[in-house]
Amino acid sequence: MSEKIDVSFVMTVYNKEYYLPSVLKALLKQSGLKNPEFVFVDDLSKDKSVDIIREYTKDIPNVKIIANQDNRGISVRINQGIEAAEGKYIRMLDSDDIFPLDSTEKMLELARKHNADMVYGCFTKTGKEPQELEAEYLEPFSYKYFPDALSAVLTGRYTRMGQLIKADVLKKAKGADERVFIQDETIPLRAAIHAHGIIKMTANVVLVPKEIGNFSGNKIQLDNDRFMAYCYTILDNPSLPVPALKLMYQRAVSAYWKYIKKTKRCPYLSKTFAVYLRNKIKPQLPNIAYLNKMKDEFLSLPNIRRIKP
Numbered sequence: 369m370s371e372k373i374d375v376s377f378v379m380t381v382y383n384k385e386y387y388l389p390s391v392l393k394a395l396l397k398q399s400g401l402k403n404p405e406f407v408f409v410d411d412l413s414k415d416k417s418v419d420i421i422r423e424y425t426k427d428i429p430n431v432k433i434i435a436n437q438d439n440r441g442i443s444v445r446i447n448q449g450i451e452a453a454e455g456k457y458i459r460m461l462d463s464d465d466i467f468p469l470d471s472t473e474k475m476l477e478l479a480r481k482h483n484a485d486m487v488y489g490c491f492t493k494t495g496k497e498p499q500e501l502e503a504e505y506l507e508p509f510s511y512k513y514f515p516d517a518l519s520a521v522l523t524g525r526y527t528r529m530g531q532l533i534k535a536d537v538l539k540k541a542k543g544a545d546e547r548v549f550i551q552d553e554t555i556p557l558r559a560a561i562h563a564h565g566i567i568k569m570t571a572n573v574v575l576v577p578k579e580i581g582n583f584s585g586n587k588i589q590l591d592n593d594r595f596m597a598y599c600y601t602i603l604d605n606p607s608l609p610v611p612a613l614k615l616m617y618q619r620a621v622s623a624y625w626k627y628i629k630k631t632k633r634c635p636y637l638s639k640t641f642a643v644y645l646r647n648k649i650k651p652q653l654p655n656i657a658y659l660n661k662m663k664d665e666f667l668s669l670p671n672i673r674r675i676k677p
Contacts, residue, residue, distance in 0.1 A: 373430060375472060376405040376455030376535065380445040384463035385415040387577060390498035392424040394466045400473030405430040409449040412439040417463065441675050443544040443551045450535075450543040459532045460555070464577060465491075466501045467530065471573040474506060475532040478567050482513045485563035487532040488556070489573030498577040509571035517563035518608075522615040526556040526566075530574035537562050545600055549673045550589070553597035557616075561605065588627060589673060592666045595623035599663050602654050614651035617659070621647045624662045 377395060384391075398404065406428065408421050418435055425431045432452055436445070446460060457479065459472055475487040489509075494501060514520035529552075541558040544551035560566065598620040602613060625644035628635045635641055646652060666672070 372403050373405045373455035374402050375457045375459055375476060375532070376407055376453035377472075378407045378409070378446065378449035378453055378458055378460045379463055380409050380411065380442050380449065380460075381413060381417050381421065381463040382411040382439075382442075382445075383413045383415050383417060385413075385417050385420055386580065387464040387466075387498050388417055388420045389424070390502045390577070391461075391463060391466055392421065393502045394469060394504075395461070396424065396428060397469055398467060398472045399470045400476070403430065404472075405432070405453065405455050407432045407434070407449045407452050409434045409445040409452075410436055411441065411445045412436055441549050441673070443546045443548060443554070444675055446551055446555075447543040447546065450538055453535060456535055457532050458535045458538055459530065461529045461574070464498070464579070465529055466498060466504070466575040466577060468504045468506045468571075468573065468575065470505050471530075471571070472532065474509075474571070475567075475569070475573065478511060478569070479532060479534070482565060482567060484513060484565035484567045485534040485537045486517055486556070486559060486566040487569070488526050488566065489530065489569040489571045491528045491530060491574035491576055492572040493576045493579070495578055501575045501577055504575060506571045506573070509569050511567055511569040511571075514566050514568070515564075517560040517566035518612050520566050520568065521556050521560040522612060522619070524568060526560075526568070527552040528574060531556065533559050534563070545597060546675050547600055548593050548596045549675060550593040553594050554601075557597055557601055561601075561608070586671075586673075587630060588669065588671070591623050591627040591630070592669065592672050595620050595627070595662065595666055598623070599659055602659065603656075610653065611651075613654055617654040618647045618651040620654075620659065620662070624666075627666070 545554035598616045
């Protein structure tokens, strides 16, 4: 890993030609960085996304463009970018996320000040055209440092791209869980297991422009991916601290209950509701047999996007 690169930006790309000019303008003008790197991983876009990236970065140093020949999904592609990144810190983004111009600088300052392995902010759906967001700066903000990164992730909200994570931590965690299509829940969870300290800022470090379709419309997909993030982490890490296992199981049960409410008749008379209520009142140690039963039901669902082999 090159110490000369302070931050590697890793962007996954799929058919975002409308957003990319504004996203790139803000990305390439991030302030306060000595020697950033830009890693773009395309998932076989059918539009001009890759051409736009090449045009905007043709005179920029430390650029890597990975143009894949098959479509595998965001978790696989973000991991490609993480593997290729050479910076001490990695900041990830979707190709329709716009960063305030000083956001990376402020996140990096906090990481160094507190020796924190992870820094998260907030995001806001602006409803604005991307062109309106190209030159934004952070508004005044506060932040809090948590020495126990895993506990913080399990008791707060740490989703959406835009986070700054130390590269060696992210690589040790093996990035996103490729068994889960949407990476939002898996990256903070897996990284926090290996991290020393996390910072949560109140600032909107990601500005989301007016959206033209995304996966959030498929609520069952979101329930599935959220459940799988916690299910697989429990199954893969049975020796984690008991409080962490209880909170992960609570979140898995909650995701399953949300799915049941959307799809079953009279759900409040079911065993599922009893299990959900018990865990909501007092988190329980994972019941592995019940966890696998829930997992098998999710895996049997049609119309759920999964990673292509």
